Amino acid sequence: MIFSKEFTSAILIIGNEILSGRTVDKNTSFIAKWLGDLGISVEEVKIIPDKEDVIIASLNELRKKYQYVFTTGGIGPTHDDITSESVAKTFGKKYEYNKEAYAILEKYYANSEFNEGRKKMAKMPEGATLIYNVQGSAPAFFLENVFVLPGIPSYVELMLPQLKEVLIGGKKIISVSCDAKVRESSIAVELSIIQDKYPDIDIGSYPYSKEGGFGTILVMRSVDEDRANKCKKEIETMLSKFVQK
Amino acid sequence: MIFSKEFTSAILIIGNEILSGRTVDKNTSFIAKWLGDLGISVEEVKIIPDKEDVIIASLNELRKKYQYVFTTGGIGPTHDDITSESVAKTFGKKYEYNKEAYAILEKYYANSEFNEGRKKMAKMPEGATLIYNVQGSAPAFFLENVFVLPGIPSYVELMLPQLKEVLIGGKKIISVSCDAKVRESSIAVELSIIQDKYPDIDIGSYPYSKEGGFGTILVMRSVDEDRANKCKKEIETMLSKFVQK
Numbered sequence: 001m002i003f004s005k006e007f008t009s010a011i012l013i014i015g016n017e018i019l020s021g022r023t024v025d026k027n028t029s030f031i032a033k034w035l036g037d038l039g040i041s042v043e044e045v046k047i048i049p050d051k052e053d054v055i056i057a058s059l060n061e062l063r064k065k066y067q068y069v070f071t072t073g074g075i076g077p078t079h080d081d082i083t084s085e086s087v088a089k090t091f092g093k094k095y096e097y098n099k100e101a102y103a104i105l106e107k108y109y110a111n112s113e114f115n116e117g118r119k120k121m122a123k124m125p126e127g128a129t130l131i132y133n134v135q136g137s138a139p140a141f142f143l144e145n146v147f148v149l150p151g152i153p154s155y156v157e158l159m160l161p162q163l164k165e166v167l168i169g170g171k172k173i174i175s176v177s178c179d180a181k182v183r184e185s186s187i188a189v190e191l192s193i194i195q196d197k198y199p200d201i202d203i204g205s206y207p208y209s210k211e212g213g214f215g216t217i218l219v220m221r222s223v224d225e226d227r228a229n230k231c232k233k234e235i236e237t238m239l240s241k242f243v244q245k
Numbered sequence: 246m247i248f249s250k251e252f253t254s255a256i257l258i259i260g261n262e263i264l265s266g267r268t269v270d271k272n273t274s275f276i277a278k279w280l281g282d283l284g285i286s287v288e289e290v291k292i293i294p295d296k297e298d299v300i301i302a303s304l305n306e307l308r309k310k311y312q313y314v315f316t317t318g319g320i321g322p323t324h325d326d327i328t329s330e331s332v333a334k335t336f337g338k339k340y341e342y343n344k345e346a347y348a349i350l351e352k353y354y355a356n357s358e359f360n361e362g363r364k365k366m367a368k369m370p371e372g373a374t375l376i377y378n379v380q381g382s383a384p385a386f387f388l389e390n391v392f393v394l395p396g397i398p399s400y401v402e403l404m405l406p407q408l409k410e411v412l413i414g415g416k417k418i419i420s421v422s423c424d425a426k427v428r429e430s431s432i433a434v435e436l437s438i439i440q441d442k443y444p445d446i447d448i449g450s451y452p453y454s455k456e457g458g459f460g461t462i463l464v465m466r467s468v469d470e471d472r473a474n475k476c477k478k479e480i481e482t483m484l485s486k487f488v489q490k
Contacts, residue, residue: 016449019287020420020466021277023451024269028292032266042264044299045292047273054289077430078450079437109430117433152452175265185322185354188362192324204261205323206268207397221265 007040007170010062013047014055014083015073015151026153027072034160039169039223040068050074055086063090063146068167073151075140077117084141087148088125098124101139108136131159142166171223176232182242183207184216190238191218198231200224252285252415254313257303258292259328260396263318271398272317279405284414284468285313295319300331308335308391313412318396320385322362329386332393333370343369346384353381376404387411416468421477427487428452429461435483436463443476445469 011031017023025047032042043066048054055074062069074083088095102122109118121138128141128148133155140149140159147163149156180187184207195203204219218235222228256276262268270292277287288311293299300319307314319328333340347367354363366383373386373393378400385394385404392408394401425432429452440448449464463480467473 013290016447016466017451017464018273019277019290020281020418021274021279021287022420022449022464024271024274026269028263029266029269032264034266036265042266043294045258045264045290047290047292049288076450076452077433079433079440080449113431115430115434117430120433121430154454173265175267185360185362185366186358188322188324188365189360195324202261204267204325205321206262207321209399219262219267221261 006067007168008043008066009035009040009068009070010044010046010066011042012055012058012062012069012071013045013073014050014071015047016049016080018047018073019049027149027151027156030153030157031070031072031149031160035070035167035169036173036175038164038167039171039173040167041173050080050082052082052086052089055083056090059087059090059146063144066145068145068147070147070149072149072156075121075138075148075150077120081120083148084124087143087146090146091125091143093125093127093143095123096126097122098128098130098141100130101141104130104132104136104139108138131162134158173221173223174225174228175219175221176225176228177217177219178232178236178239180216180218180235180239180242181213182216182239183214186242187216187239191235194231194234194238197234198227201228201231203231203235251312252413253288253311254280254285254315255289255291255307255311256287257300257307257314257316258290258318259295259300259316260292260318261294261325263292264294272394272396272401275398275402276315276317276394276405280412280414281418281420283409283412284416284418285412286418295325295327297327297331297334300328301335304332304335304391308389311390313390313392315392315394317394317401320366320383320393320395322365326365328393329369332388332391335391336370336388338370338372338388340368341371342367343373343375343386345375346386349377349381349384353383376407379403418466418468419470419473420464420466421470421473422462422464423477423481423484425461425463425480425484425487426458427461427484428459431487432461432484436480439476439479439483442479443472446473446476448476448480 131140202221376385
């Protein structure tokens with residue numbers, strides 16, 4: 001691992017719709033990039049169904065293993081939204097109306113019916129801190145090191161920036177890349193030699209095919225921008241000796 | 246769980262590029278839908294980095310817990326492709342050239358250089374069974390209940406159909422859906438009553454917003470098509486009483 005263990009996280013995606021293949025998860029990519037900018041690496045992502053015992057077991061595993069855990073999904077108004085109650089059980093906290101969340105929702109639904117489903121979104125573990133939805137609707141929350149976010153990507157994108165002051169990150173993870181216009185199998189050996197010279201740089205090799213031709217995107221990730229760029233230069237020098245084979 | 250425990254699986258996505266957020270994982274959705282058609286449910290997805298100890302620990306956990314495990318990523322020619330060797334270590338098998346895979350690759354690269362990187366793609370755990378790439382390039386493989394697939398989605402789509410005769414599934418998981426043109430918070434209570442009446446049907450509720458309006462897609466999943474349709478009818482009757490609030 002090239003990054004300090006201290007600034008680690010896991011993402012727990014909760015939702016049958018992802019597991020069944022109906023929905024492609026887009027939250028992981030957004031959250032991981034956003035955390036990377038804060039110097040927090042994502043070490044593991046788990047996608048699980050809306051099942052209480054699985055949610056509790058997963059949370060207990062991940063919250064001990066990593067500095068932060070981010071969950072998405074399951075905090076809406078319907079019967080299959082069981083994340084908040086499961087988080088309460090995980091921490092052995094009461095699952096009750098959060099007064100501030102209740103007031104927000106009561107106001108939001110002032111001109112329509114504030115029914116049971118809508119009230120349910122104000123129920124959270126005792127002691128939860130709200131993460132606001134700037135559009136005025138249901139807030140998310142965090143408790144200790146577990147951040148409970150909605151499943152809808154646009155809401156996640158609205159809410160995450162509020163956590164910037166709460167989270168403690170390390171050095172920003174820099175990512176530089178270049179397009180090797182050759183097959184990765186042509187340069188595998190040479191790339192491996194460079195990786196050995198730069199054990200502090202995480203070099204990724206991602207093949208692509210475009211209009212019948214093959215190429216490879218090389219990505220150098222590090223907390224040290226100078227080193228990443230030095231490594232990139234060395235890779236470019238190596239690449240200049242290759243033509244598509 | 247509404248499906249037999251017998252026909253379960255997990256997907257293990259191996260790759261730093263997914264964890265860093267650089268790449269959105271599309272394999273989970275494709276594999277899960279394909280398995281659903283065979284009557285095999287995906288119970289868990291784990292996304293992990295290209296780290297040998299993490300790969301081995303994850304494989305050992307998942308292969309004991311589920312009937313099948315599908316991995317994607319890390320079987321290419323470069324230094325960061327360590328999945329095949331990690332699978333060999335997981336099973337305590339030799340990591341060696343697979344003769345058939347070697348012959349395939351030798352032929353595929355007949356008109357260019359059959360270098361170390363390319364030869365590496367023929368190295369597999371002893372006793373592996375090949376999964377062919379119909380385009381003639383590097384095959385994937387399986388060993389016992391672990392199916393080791395490439396990371397590139399188009400290759401996964403080419404290879405999976407070959408496993409149809411190998412995998413043992415249950416009844417096909419049927420999914421029917423309807424578009425409730427109301428907010429899910431409007432119908433949460435009524436939906437919950439119907440879910441209680443149909444404990445054998447997995448009713449999912451997925452809110453959306455479109456052109457300023459809100460709606461909800463309701464998905465009914467079951468191995469019993471008649472029951473799913475009966476449930477759908479009841480939901481539609483319930484919905485007919487609602488207008489957008």
